[in-house]
Amino acid sequence: MGEASPSHPLLELTRARVLEFVREREAVFWVFVFPVLLALALGVAFRVRPVEKLRVGVVGDEGGQVTAALRAAADLEVVLLPDGEAEQQRRAGKLDLTVLCQRGEGGEGGVRLRLDPTRPESRTARLAVREALGGSTPTLVPILAEERVTAPGSRYIDFLVPGLVGLNLMGSGMWGIGFSVVVARTRKLLKRLAATPMRRSHYLLSFALSRLAFLVLEVAAVVGFGWVVFGVGVEGPLAVLALVCLVGALCFAGLGLLVAARPRSIEAVSGWLNLVMLPMWLLSGTFFSYERFPAVTHGAIRALPLTALNDALRAVMNRGVGLTATLPQLAVLGLWGIASFVVAVRIFRWQ
Amino acid sequence: MKRFGEVTAVAHLDLEVQRGECFALLGPNGAGKTTTVEILEGLQRQDAGSAELLGHRWGEGHDLELRQRIGVQLQDTQLGERLTVFETVRLFRSFYARGREVNETIALVGLTEKRHARVGKLSGGQKQRLALACALVAQPEILFLDEPTTGLDPQARLQIWGLVERFRSEGGTVLLTTHYMEEAARLADRVAIMDHGRIIALDTPAHLVASLGAEQIVEFEAAGPLPLERLAALPGVRAATRRNGTSTLEVAAIGEALPALLAELQRFGVGIESLRTHQPTLEDVFIRLTGRALRDG
Ligand SMILES: Nc1ncnc2c1ncn2[C@@H]1O[C@H](COP(=O)(O)OP(=O)(O)O)[C@@H](O)[C@H]1O
Numbered sequence: 001m002g003e004a005s006p007s008h009p010l011l012e013l014t015r016a017r018v019l020e021f022v023r024e025r026e027a028v029f030w031v032f033v034f035p036v037l038l039a040l041a042l043g044v045a046f047r048v049r050p051v052e053k054l055r056v057g058v059v060g061d062e063g064g065q066v067t068a069a070l071r072a073a074a075d076l077e078v079v080l081l082p083d084g085e086a087e088q089q090r091r092a093g094k095l096d097l098t099v100l101c102q103r104g105e106g107g108e109g110g111v112r113l114r115l116d117p118t119r120p121e122s123r124t125a126r127l128a129v130r131e132a133l134g135g136s137t138p139t140l141v142p143i144l145a146e147e148r149v150t151a152p153g154s155r156y157i158d159f160l161v162p163g164l165v166g167l168n169l170m171g172s173g174m175w176g177i178g179f180s181v182v183v184a185r186t187r188k189l190l191k192r193l194a195a196t197p198m199r200r201s202h203y204l205l206s207f208a209l210s211r212l213a214f215l216v217l218e219v220a221a222v223v224g225f226g227w228v229v230f231g232v233g234v235e236g237p238l239a240v241l242a243l244v245c246l247v248g249a250l251c252f253a254g255l256g257l258l259v260a261a262r263p264r265s266i267e268a269v270s271g272w273l274n275l276v277m278l279p280m281w282l283l284s285g286t287f288f289s290y291e292r293f294p295a296v297t298h299g300a301i302r303a304l305p306l307t308a309l310n311d312a313l314r315a316v317m318n319r320g321v322g323l324t325a326t327l328p329q330l331a332v333l334g335l336w337g338i339a340s341f342v343v344a345v346r347i348f349r350w351q
Numbered sequence: 352m353k354r355f356g357e358v359t360a361v362a363h364l365d366l367e368v369q370r371g372e373c374f375a376l377l378g379p380n381g382a383g384k385t386t387t388v389e390i391l392e393g394l395q396r397q398d399a400g401s402a403e404l405l406g407h408r409w410g411e412g413h414d415l416e417l418r419q420r421i422g423v424q425l426q427d428t429q430l431g432e433r434l435t436v437f438e439t440v441r442l443f444r445s446f447y448a449r450g451r452e453v454n455e456t457i458a459l460v461g462l463t464e465k466r467h468a469r470v471g472k473l474s475g476g477q478k479q480r481l482a483l484a485c486a487l488v489a490q491p492e493i494l495f496l497d498e499p500t501t502g503l504d505p506q507a508r509l510q511i512w513g514l515v516e517r518f519r520s521e522g523g524t525v526l527l528t529t530h531y532m533e534e535a536a537r538l539a540d541r542v543a544i545m546d547h548g549r550i551i552a553l554d555t556p557a558h559l560v561a562s563l564g565a566e567q568i569v570e571f572e573a574a575g576p577l578p579l580e581r582l583a584a585l586p587g588v589r590a591a592t593r594r595n596g597t598s599t600l601e602v603a604a605i606g607e608a609l610p611a612l613l614a615e616l617q618r619f620g621v622g623i624e625s626l627r628t629h630q631p632t633l634e635d636v637f638i639r640l641t642g643r644a645l646r647d648g
């Protein structure tokens with residue numbers, strides 16, 4: 001960062017923005033550390049049981065042969081359950097895998113495995129069960145079929161992590177930009193910049209660009225944490241996840257600039273930021289699904305940028321959809337972002 | 352003319368700054384100095400009248416070109432505290448198509464040793480020199496300085512004065528505001544004295560002082576009151592005023608006036624508590640014109 005000849009003003013402004021951000025320790029905490037702590041706390045609080053033992057349900061094992069074979073495996077906890085009960089528990093994430101026993105037509109018995117392959121525990125359980133049942137030759141019990149049932153976001157943490165990514169993108173964009181702009185205004189730095197030939201749109205764009213510089217780290221912190229600690233995977237293409245985060249971050253950069261366009265004091269901008277974000281904290285389904293609100297409100301809720309971002313993130317991370325399925329949400333985010341940026345540039349108060 | 356609601360900040364202002372000149376607006380707080388320079392810098396719009404800079408008016412399509420050619424230091428701007436001196440100057444340099452090299456500018460304002468220090472860690476004088484660096488890095492034709500040394504200690508003030516003189520010696524034009532008469536007297540070729548939004552005198556510092564027609568100023572505090580008319584009528588005295596118990600005489604011939612004053616005090620039996628004399632300054636001009644001191648505001 002030492003070369004003396006300055007580059008393009010937009011790059012210089014962005015670099016200044018980035019340096020100012022990383023040199024503010026508190027901001028770094030709120031953007032990178034806090035969401036991870038939140039994910040940890042909530043993830044632990046809502047975890048159904050410890051992940052160490054894999055819980056396998058056995059249905060209809062009359063001879064007891066299957067149960068015995070599974071019990072022999074050290075890392076499996078085996079419970080005998082009626083079919084309906086087993087299915088209910090599996091859906092709730094209390095069972096990692098169900099073994100359905102079948103009496104064969106000609107005495108040739110076998111089992112079917114039912115599991116959600118998007119859950120890492122279920123995949124591990126599948127390996128353990130296959131090992132226990134068929135590892136040795138001759139095969140003890142033939143595995144006739146595998147039923148893959150994907151229940152996206154079946155655990156709370158699967159639901160939570162994308163929501164936290166969205167919430168974090170909103171918070172860091174709006175607080176980060178809102179505060180820096182208003183601080184620069186109260187310190188008359190904006191006025192000083194307005195006295196230079198700097199293009200005013202460059203100044204505003206530098207905020208959006210600096211957000212991109214942190215985007216990767218910000219998202220990686222939360223997603224990586226969720227993956228390592230709770231096994232929350234990204235089922236869809238990473239490129240689509242990246243695109244959704246990018247559009248989301250730009251959208252909230254625009255909104256942050258809009259909120260910060262006029263206020264003259266930190267108190268004023270804090271109030272406005274809270275006012276704008278509060279409905280989204282409550283309604284946009286970060287911590288619980290907005291499906292719980294009356295159906296008539298869903299349209300309006302989906303038009304909020306954070307809802308669009310959360311929905312798109314969940315679609316990519318939990319359900320593994322591709323680009324086309326996220327286009328409606330990307331459109332909502334894009335519209336909010338562009339509209340607020342354009343209005344912000346027009347009404348921006350430089351002094 | 353510029354109004355803020357009921358307040359008329361400046362009115363009936365008529366001044367012209369020559370190229371290569373250092374022009375000072377001298378006046379107390381609230382006189383309208385900042386409003387005047389900010390209109391010239393294109394940061395505020397006047398409500399009536401017109402301002403022309405380098406042959407152009409603001410808002411007529413030449414704004415960016417004008418901004419390329421001027422350097423500005425605003426009254427109490429605080430630059431970003433978390434950037435270093437070097438980063439700040441480089442940022443400002445990037446806005447200008449032409450200009451001075453970054454390290455050279457930092458050396459010019461004497462901050463080379465502080466190049467990598469955070470702005471928040473600089474002293475008041477260093478911050479002000481950095482503000483000057485941000486203006487000088489544009490290699491401007493005109494430098495606008497709004498109270499560049501207010502609140503600085505005498506040494507820091509001397510450093511700033513040196514920089515302004517150096518800029519001038521290279522042919523630059525300076526428009527400066529100040530409420531320090533020493534600053535105006537030292538730096539300016541011409542001074543406009545402002546009060547309540549108007550220019551009440553405009554000339555070279557020497558002419559302004561000479562207009563008093565006084566060789567010396569005598570100030571004294573006495574134990575009892577003396578009629579001002581009697582003081583003004585003393586030989587060698589041109590005018591007498593009194594503020595807060597201090598009487599001030601503008602004296603044309605100190606050799607006649609001082610003995611006469613002492614004799615007069617004796618005749619009335621009034622004891623003298625203190626007495627000072629000094630050469631007249633711009634401050635005395637301001638007092639003569641307004642009846643107030645500059646620092647009274
Ligand atoms: N933004 C503003 N709003 C209202 N009044 C203002 C504003 N700026 C300046 N004024 C008023 O205009 C007058 C001149 O102010 P200013 O130009 O800042 O004086 P100076 O720089 O000489 O101290 C003062 O009475 C001040 O209170």
Ligand SMILES: [Mg+2]
Nearest residue numbers: 384385386426
């Ligand atoms: Mg001022």
